[in-house]
Amino acid sequence: MEKYLSHTGSVLPLRRSNVDTDQIIPAVYLKRVTKSGFEDGLFGAWRNDPEFVLNKPEFAGATILVAGVDFGTGSSREHAVWALQNYGFKVVLSSRFADIFRGNSQKAGLLTVVIDQSEIEAIWSAVEADPKTQVKVDLEAKTVAYGSKSIPFAIDDYTRWRLMEGLDDIGLTLKNIDSVSSFEESRPSFKPKTLPALS
């Protein structure tokens, strides 16, 4: 995973709440067996509408998605994270994310940052007035900054450290694999096994 320290870019203002993962990437696009190529399905149902914000030329090249409350609800599909990354997004800001989506994004290296809804609205207004507005999301300083504003955000130290070091979760767990082996020795014998198959 790439190390993440800070990112500066322009913003796509998505003025919608409750954007579920079926909207981020509809199920019909989930049939690939790779982690790439999902950009075509991003916001698949809304892409045909020329008025949809993603289609507006002034927001082309945006790398920071600023969305309404409850972003990423519903299905656990990590394809939603890959679709955003494949399209070019590095960061998503919202006042609340769904748990599974947030977990997936942190594993896959897409930074998800929670700030107050009033700050989300302020960014929407700023970038709608000037789409070239550059926003800096600094993981080291834990701030979102644009113009003269600097908004602090909270993130747990462990996730922050892992993202900044670009560390692979599996590698970290494998360092402690002995503790897994000793846990396994203490598991009760009545716990079910899938093999051999019984029916």
Place this chain on the structure above:
Amino acid sequence: MGKTLAEKIWADHIVRQHEGEPDLIYIDLHLIHEVTSPQAFDGLRLANRKVRRPDLTIATEDHNVPTLNIDKPIADPVSKLQVDTLRKNCEEFGVRLHSLGDVEQGIVHVVGPQLGITQPGMTIVCGDSHTSTHGAFGALAFGIGTSEVEHVLATQTLPLVRPKTMAINVEGKLKPGVTSKDIILAIIAKIGTGGGQGYVLEYRGSAIRALSMESRMTVCNMSIEAGARAGLIAPDEITFEYLKSKPHAPKGADWDAAVSYWKTLQSDSDAKFDVEISLNADDLEPFVTWGTNPGQGLPLNSKVPNPAEISDAEERGAAERALTYMGLVAGTPLKEIKVDTIFLGSCTNGRIEDLRSAADVLKGKRISKEVRMLVVPGSARVRLQAESEGLDKVFLDAGAEWRTAGCSMCLGMNPDQLAVGERSASTSNRNFEGRQGKGGRTHLVSPLVAAATAIRGTLSSPADL
């Protein structure tokens, strides 16, 4: 201070605990399907890793399998590639797989319980958000993303931050015609699609205790629709009785040891939940959704709400968008909404009791000429059981289609989809825009409401017949 059920299960699965880090939690069972696993197996291959515990892992084909002509090759080449990839991966890594045509094939959350590998006190994960279904047995079960699937395959553990706990007390007695689906739709309407975010829900109270195992699964299944990764119900005699005859249930001395452990799996009387909410079962009516998220639901006797009367600006905006998408006018009685498609199935309501209850309503009747009805059993075993009881004949005689097992129209990854502008009454779990097919409109309902709606052609309960 005492512990909640979720806290007990958590404590029993901590492999490693370290200040400032998530807990490393042992996973007792990992369920796999074709959509969220290919990239995880690929990751293992690239890093030269094995599946640590194939004997705690099981796979089935469900999300994009056809429900017609399953003896022929899958027509959609992309779906076929995904299913073939699962078959190759399971073969290479030694994972048990139930393929299309196998008697144990079906929706992953129907297969686990019917095999008896879903048991109280377990931690269960799957790359599917409806894994919360297994919480009905008093297991801590939740959906994960593909990175986590890979992590579990490689280590049989997950680093997790302990969730908060919420008690949902449902006291009272359901009226005839009101089901567990109505309970959960009412709960989601009450707390909202984000209300359970960060919590494990524990469903409690006399109305929950009175439910069968299959009805409990319907409740826990939709925990994620309230934003909660997991929902559970303490195991009791109903749970033990259901499990006893299942193929993978413990036998002999193991059974006795298991039951005595399972009996400890209750929230202590002095346990403190972070939040408690209550719902009165006596007052409940059949529930149906009118909007585009599962929290936008109302009793069937209500009218389509008027967004102008909603004070919260976010909710008002969402309601306006929903009515536009759904093609509904504020003030219209829900019972006057005409549908053209009925979907009976899914991991929410595709079990034998669901099929029986719908068949009871349809017996000796015909569905409206203006609707098509798809009946999709949750698993091949459910289908066989239904056929042995003659339910297939009831559905076919009524004019419905009798299909083979899979996720089908719940998410429309296979050919079972709504066309643009079509409107369904569906026993599934999500009414999101385009969920059942681009431009399709979904009303979530119970199997009883689905069957009555099929007959009348408008949203109805059996009492309207």
